[in-house]
Amino acid sequence: MIRPALKFMSGYLDAETGLVAPSWDLWEERRGILSFTCGAVYGALQLGQSLALAAGDHEMADRSRIAAGLLRQAMAAHLYLPELGRFVRGLFPDRDGKLIPDYTLDASMYGLFAFGAFPADDPRIESTMKAVGTELWVKTDVGGVARYTGDYYHRVSDDLETVPGNPWIITTLWLADWHIARGTREDLERARNLIEWAVSHAGGGNLLSEQIHPYTGEPVSVCPLTWSHSTLVKVIMDYLLKLESVKLN
Numbered sequence: 001m002i003r004p005a006l007k008f009m010s011g012y013l014d015a016e017t018g019l020v021a022p023s024w025d026l027w028e029e030r031r032g033i034l035s036f037t038c039g040a041v042y043g044a045l046q047l048g049q050s051l052a053l054a055a056g057d058h059e060m061a062d063r064s065r066i067a068a069g070l071l072r073q074a075m076a077a078h079l080y081l082p083e084l085g086r087f088v089r090g091l092f093p094d095r096d097g098k099l100i101p102d103y104t105l106d107a108s109m110y111g112l113f114a115f116g117a118f119p120a121d122d123p124r125i126e127s128t129m130k131a132v133g134t135e136l137w138v139k140t141d142v143g144g145v146a147r148y149t150g151d152y153y154h155r156v157s158d159d160l161e162t163v164p165g166n167p168w169i170i171t172t173l174w175l176a177d178w179h180i181a182r183g184t185r186e187d188l189e190r191a192r193n194l195i196e197w198a199v200s201h202a203g204g205g206n207l208l209s210e211q212i213h214p215y216t217g218e219p220v221s222v223c224p225l226t227w228s229h230s231t232l233v234k235v236i237m238d239y240l241l242k243l244e245s246v247k248l249n
Contacts, residue, residue: 041071138166141217145172169201
């Protein structure tokens with residue numbers, strides 16, 4: 001089961017960039033070379049290397065290790081733009097097939113560090129996640145992090161400076177997870193505030209929706225959403241583990 005997956009992932013690479021070849025993004029909205037997908041595949045290859053070693057398949061372990069290393073190099077070379085000062089959402093072909101960076105700020109760039117490709121305190125990740133926390137923050141009394149600038153799904157406002165998109169539970173928790181990974185006391189305090197934000201927006205029966213109305217704070221779209229609940233559990237576990245390590249140090 002593992003070998004075919006590793007063979008596919010290590011071989012499904014764009015010939016020009018060395019990045020993961022085009023696929024649909026996790027929002028199921030656009031097809032291209034995505035930062036999140038590259039980060040997820042990097043993490044899968046790293047885990048695959050460990051599993052291959054445990055199974056005694058050193059050839060597949062080496063193949064996965066080399067593919068992961070080359071993918072990380074390609075991510076740094078093609079997805080981070082020094083002139084922009086952060087990573088981009090991904091690369092998309094124009095009418096002539098040329099790959100063009102998508103500068104749209106997207107909370108899914110969390111995947112660049114979430115699966116281990118880059119550490120949370122890498123300056124390139126810091127600049128990216130700080131932009132997410134600032135520019136995608138909904139600047140109403142409700143708060144929360146939008147998916148990306150100009151999100152159209154269930155949009156209730158065209159004032160993108162104030163409401164770049166409806167706040168989502170998972171994207172707000174992703175920002176919390178980055179602060180947890182950084183692990184300073186200030187970061188942990190910020191993470192706790194974000195976790196409490198998510199909990200405070202649970203509806204009846206403590207159910208978490210997909211999105212929150214940016215002006216009323218009411219649940220929007222699917223409710224309950226398993227993704228919201230599982231992310232909350234994951235982030236709280238990360239927070240408690242990090243908090244314990246900070247206390248021990």
